[in-house]
Amino acid sequence: MGKLSSKRIWQIALIMSFWFVISFITNILGPLIPDIISNFSLKNLALAGFIPTSFFVAYAVMSIPAGLMIEKWGEKRVLLFGFLMPFIGSLLFAFLHTYPVLLCSCFIIGLGMAMLQTVLNPLQRTVGGEENYAFVGELGQLVFSCASFISPLVYTYYVKNPMSIVPPELPWVSLYYLFAVILIFMIFAVLLCKFPKIELRNDEKSGTKSSYFELFKKRYVWLFALGIFCYVSTEQGTSIYMSTFLEKYHSVDPQILGAHTVAYFWGSMLVGCVLGLVLLKLFDSKKLLRCSGYLASVLLAVALFGSRQTALFCFPAIGFSISMMYSIIFSLALNSAAEHHGSFAGILCSAIVGGAVGPLLIGLLSDATGSLRIGMFLIFAFIFYMTSIGFWAKPIVSNKTVLDKKMFNVT
Numbered sequence: 001m002g003k004l005s006s007k008r009i010w011q012i013a014l015i016m017s018f019w020f021v022i023s024f025i026t027n028i029l030g031p032l033i034p035d036i037i038s039n040f041s042l043k044n045l046a047l048a049g050f051i052p053t054s055f056f057v058a059y060a061v062m063s064i065p066a067g068l069m070i071e072k073w074g075e076k077r078v079l080l081f082g083f084l085m086p087f088i089g090s091l092l093f094a095f096l097h098t099y100p101v102l103l104c105s106c107f108i109i110g111l112g113m114a115m116l117q118t119v120l121n122p123l124q125r126t127v128g129g130e131e132n133y134a135f136v137g138e139l140g141q142l143v144f145s146c147a148s149f150i151s152p153l154v155y156t157y158y159v160k161n162p163m164s165i166v167p168p169e170l171p172w173v174s175l176y177y178l179f180a181v182i183l184i185f186m187i188f189a190v191l192l193c194k195f196p197k198i199e200l201r202n203d204e205k206s207g208t209k210s211s212y213f214e215l216f217k218k219r220y221v222w223l224f225a226l227g228i229f230c231y232v233s234t235e236q237g238t239s240i241y242m243s244t245f246l247e248k249y250h251s252v253d254p255q256i257l258g259a260h261t262v263a264y265f266w267g268s269m270l271v272g273c274v275l276g277l278v279l280l281k282l283f284d285s286k287k288l289l290r291c292s293g294y295l296a297s298v299l300l301a302v303a304l305f306g307s308r309q310t311a312l313f314c315f316p317a318i319g320f321s322i323s324m325m326y327s328i329i330f331s332l333a334l335n336s337a338a339e340h341h342g343s344f345a346g347i348l349c350s351a352i353v354g355g356a357v358g359p360l361l362i363g364l365l366s367d368a369t370g371s372l373r374i375g376m377f378l379i380f381a382f383i384f385y386m387t388s389i390g391f392w393a394k395p396i397v398s399n400k401t402v403l404d405k406k407m408f409n410v411t
C-alpha cells in the first residue's frame with residue numbers, strides 16, 4: 001500500500017465507518033421479518049415481502065440520479081443528504097410504529113443508502129489514491145460484511161434489553177432509535193471533515209442520455225443486468241426468509257438462534273470474500289462462477305429439505321458460496337463492453353432492485369402454494385441463471401491468473 005498522510009488515513013477510517021453504518025442498517029431486515037409478521041398481524045408473506053421491496057426499489061429510483069448529484073453538488077452535499085434521509089426514515093418509524101409507516105421509512109432509508117453507495121466508491125479512490133484503490137475497496141467490503149454479521153446480534157441484544165421508550169411488545173423498535181443516534185453522529189462527522197474534491201473518471205461518470213440509449217439496444221447489457229438482479233434476489237431472498245423458514249419448519253426461536261443464523265450467513269460471506277481474493281488470482285472467474293453456482297444449489301437443497309441441524313449449517317453456508325458471484329458478474333459485464341462503462345455501471349447498479357422484487361416474488365409464490373419451502377424454490381432459478389453466465393459470457397478482457405497456461409507454456 002502506498003504511503004498515506006495521517007490526514008488521509010483518518011479520512012479512509014471515516015469512509016470505513018460509513019460503510020459499516022450502511023451495512024449495519026441495510027442488512028437488519030432478515031431478523032426483523034418474523035417480528036414484523038407477528039407484531040403487525042400480517043396475513044401473508046407477500047405483505048412481509050413488501051418491506052425489502054420498499055427499501056430496494058429506492059436503489060432503482062436513486063442510483064443514476066445520485067451520480068448526477070455528485071457532478072452538480074459535490075461529494076459533501078450528497079453525503080449529508082445520504083445520511084439525512086435514513087435519519088429521517090429511522091425517526092419516522094421510531095415515533096410512529098405502524099406497518100404503512102415502516103414501508104415509508106424503508107423507502108426513505110433506501111434512498112439515502114443509494115446516494116451513499118454511489119458517492120463512496122469514487123470518494124475512497126480519491127482519498128486513498130489510484131495505487132491503493134483495490135486495497136481500500138476490498139477493505140470497505142470486509143467492513144461491510146463485518147457490520148452485516150454484527151447487526152443481527154445487536155437485534156438479539158435489544159430484544160432481550162429493549163429501551164424504556166419503546167412499547168414492551170415491540171422491543172425491536174429500539175433499533176430505530178439506535179440507527180437515529182448513529183446517523184446523527186455520521187452527519188456531524190461529514191460536516192466537520194473536509195474531503196478532497198472528487199474528479200470522476202470516465203468509468204465513474206453517469207454518461208449522456210445517448211450512451212444509455214445505445215447500451216439499452218445491446219442484448220448483453222440486459223443479460224448482465226438480469227445477472228445482478230438475480231444475485232441480489234438470491235442474497236436478500238435467502239437472508240430475509242431464512243429465519244422465518246427455520247421458525248416455521250424447525251421451531252427455531254427467530255429472536256435468538258434464527259437471528260444468529262442470519263448473522264452467520266453474513267459472517268460466512270465475509271470468509272468467502274477473503275478466500276475469493278486468493279481464488280481469483282488462481283482460477284478463471286467464469287469457472288469460479290460456475291462452481292459457486294453448483295455449491296449454492298446443493299446447499300440450498302439440503303437447507304430446504306434436510307434436518308434442523310443441516311438447515312442451521314447450510315443456510316449460513318450459502319453466504320459463503322455466493323460471496324464472489326456479485327463481483328464476478330459485475331466485472332464480466334464491464335469487461336464485455338468496449339465503451340460507456342460509467343453508464344453501464346449505473347444500469348447494473350439499478351438492477352439491485354432485485355432486492356425489492358425477489359423477496360416479494362418468493363412471498364407471493366409462498367402464499368399461492370401455502371408453502372414457504374416452495375416459494376424459496378425461486379432461489380434455484382436465480383442461482384441457475386447466474387451460473388449460466390459462467391458459460392456464455394465472452395469478456396473482452398479476462399481476469400489474469402497465476403495459473404494461466406501461457407505462464408507455464410502449456411498448449
